[in-house]
Amino acid sequence: MTESRTNLAWEVLLDLTGSGAKHERLTRALRAAIRSGRLPTGSALPPSRALAADLSCSRWVVTQAYGQLTAEGYLRTRVGSATRVRWTPDTDTALPDADGPPVPPPRFDLTPGLPDLRAFPRARWGAAVRDRARRTPFSDLGFPPPGGHAELRRVLAEHLRRGRGAVADADAVVVATGVTDGAARLFRALRAEGIAHLAVEDPGWPRLHHVAREAGLTVVPVPVDEHGIRVAELDRVPEVRAVLTTPAHQFPTGVALTARRRTALVEWARRVDGVVVEDDYDAEFRYDHRPLGAVQGMCPERVVLLGSVSKTLSPALGIGWVLAAPRWRRALRTSGTARSGPPVLDQLAFADLVRTGGYDRHLRSARQRYRARRAALLAALRARLPGCRVTGSAAGLHLVVHLGDGVDASGVVAAAGARGLAVVDPRVYRVSCREPADGLVLGYGNLADGAVEEAVAVLAAAVADSRPDRAGRPGGR
Structure with a gap:
């Protein structure tokens, strides 16, 4: 018989099933509620006496659980005030082991991966969302269309043709929630087509390697030198028919794939009936040389282009795209769920920013x-x-x-x-x-x-x- 109870004052469902003493089970239940967002940051927990009465347990059980979670950094307590949730997903990596005090965030963060969040165009973005909320027809307020709203796909196709030298039309664009989402969809499509091995740059961005393995692909590392990925190494593993690369600005070495290597990469894909997965990482920011066009423009039937606004605006928007040949489009559009993709209003607000020149500015x-x-x-x-x-x-x-x-x-x-x-x-x-x-x-x-x-x-x-x-x-x- 389940011991799940609902706290009537705060309406938090706590599942106390499982092994261990009751205070340990309550600790696990509260921790799970916090991490899932059912107990959001800043929310006040019930007084220990009230929660004990609701769960039909001793007050000691509750105080033990609160004390443990306070030590782990999930809760904060203050004399004369309620016990409140202090954990957020952003501080997850800073949480210590259960027996240590909370670790403060660094004074200076020189880890890569984020744009200047202070410069996010709040006023411009807010105005675009408000405008779209006011004039978007009711028919567009349901679930996001598979593959993204047609208006954003048209605008993105024009933007990629103009700014990245891509071969693109609206039908070729699939809107995703970011590069990781787009890559996951594509990797699943590759595996369904019988492509089981994916060459990746070594070093490279490990998150996409993990996503590839989750899709059932075998990751094959290929070295990177001062000219980019060593394309000639791809032939050393005959099973490889797909490669993930960042030709505009390789992460983390920062090199750009040379023209000769770009040509060799396209020739390899044609020769082995393969696919090049082009992560357009950092393509918008080039300082010492003119921007490089996307490899996709050289061979749109063999190169799939991934991009997002995570490095240009903010990863919080969750807007990305995949530019793919007809062979992959159906699988890319249908591999998500009915709720896949960014919210429609955000898609349309971003489309307005691009179309009016606000994004370019x-x-x-x-x-x-x-x-x-x-x-x-x-x-x-x-x-x-x-x-x-x-x-x-x-x-x-x-x-x-x-x-x-x-x-x-x-x-x-x-x-x-x-x-x-x-x-x-x-x-x-x-x-x-x-x-x-x-x-x-x-x-x-x-x-x-x-x-x-x-x-x-x-x-x-x-x-x-x-x-x-x-x-x-x-x-x-």
């Missing part, structure tokens, strides 16, 4: 801001770490700093973390090779301009602590 402003921030970061690195070498800075929102002198990146990451600076060891992006790295991946998209100098000063101190002295011991200062 935002991109131009963002390019200028990132160019200036990159220059400030490079100048600070030259001043504080004059012996380091920087690569991958010609485009995008991150760069790679090579520290040299036998410095192990893992030691720097730990020393920086102790000082409130978050940086990334590039080995986390490796598929196969795990030898010690002498460099760090530094993301500057969401770093405040005024924090650049201090962040690099903290990084320099962490490097000094991690640099081996003449006797081979770390921390020679």
Whole structure:
């Protein structure tokens, strides 16, 4: 017989089934309710006496559960005030083990993956959503159409033709909730067609590798050099008929796929009856050279283009797209659920931003801001770490700093973390090779301009602590 009960005051369903003492089961139930969002951040929990009465248990059971979750960082307590939820999904990675105190977020976050969230065009976006809510016909207020609203697909096709040199029409565009969603749909379609192996860049973005494995594909790492993915290596595994690549700005090395390699990649796809999955990562932000067109424009029947607004506006919008040949469109549109895709009003608001030029103006402003921030970061690195070498800075929102002198990146990451600076060891992006790295991946998209100098000063101190002295011991200062 289930022991699920409903707290009548707060209407929170708590499932106390399972093994263990009752306070342990209550702890698990509350933790699950918090993580699922049924108990959102800031919500007040019932007083221990009231919850105990509702669950027909002793007050000790409730106080034990509240105390455990407070120690884990899920709850906060204050004398004379209610016990409230403090956990959010954004702080999930900062939660400690059950026996440790909460870990505060870093003072400076140089991890890659985010644009400048401070610069999100709130007023422009809000106005676009309000306008669409006012004039969108009732017939458009149901579930999102499979593949996305026709108006957004038309606007995106024009945008991709103009800005990325893609071969596109509205029928070729499938709207998704981001690159990860689009890739997951495509990988499932590949597997259904009998393609079982996917070549990936090594190093590369691990989330898409994980999505590929979930779709049943075998991930085959292919090295990357200063010219991009080594296309010739694809022939070493005859089973490979699909490859995932980031030709505009490879993550994390930052190199661009050369013209010769682009031609070789298209020729390989034609020769093996294969598919190139082009992640258009960071394509909008190029500083030292003219923007590169999408490989999809060279061979639209063999190249599937993935893109999103996660690096240009915000990942919170959940708007992405897949540009695919007719062979894949039906599977891409029908592989989701009835609720798949961004909300219709958001799709139409974004379509308005693109059509009226507001999106292009935002991109131009963002390019200028990132160019200036990159220059400030490079100048600070030259001043504080004059012996380091920087690569991958010609485009995008991150760069790679090579520290040299036998410095192990893992030691720097730990020393920086102790000082409130978050940086990334590039080995986390490796598929196969795990030898010690002498460099760090530094993301500057969401770093405040005024924090650049201090962040690099903290990084320099962490490097000094991690640099081996003449006797081979770390921390020679």
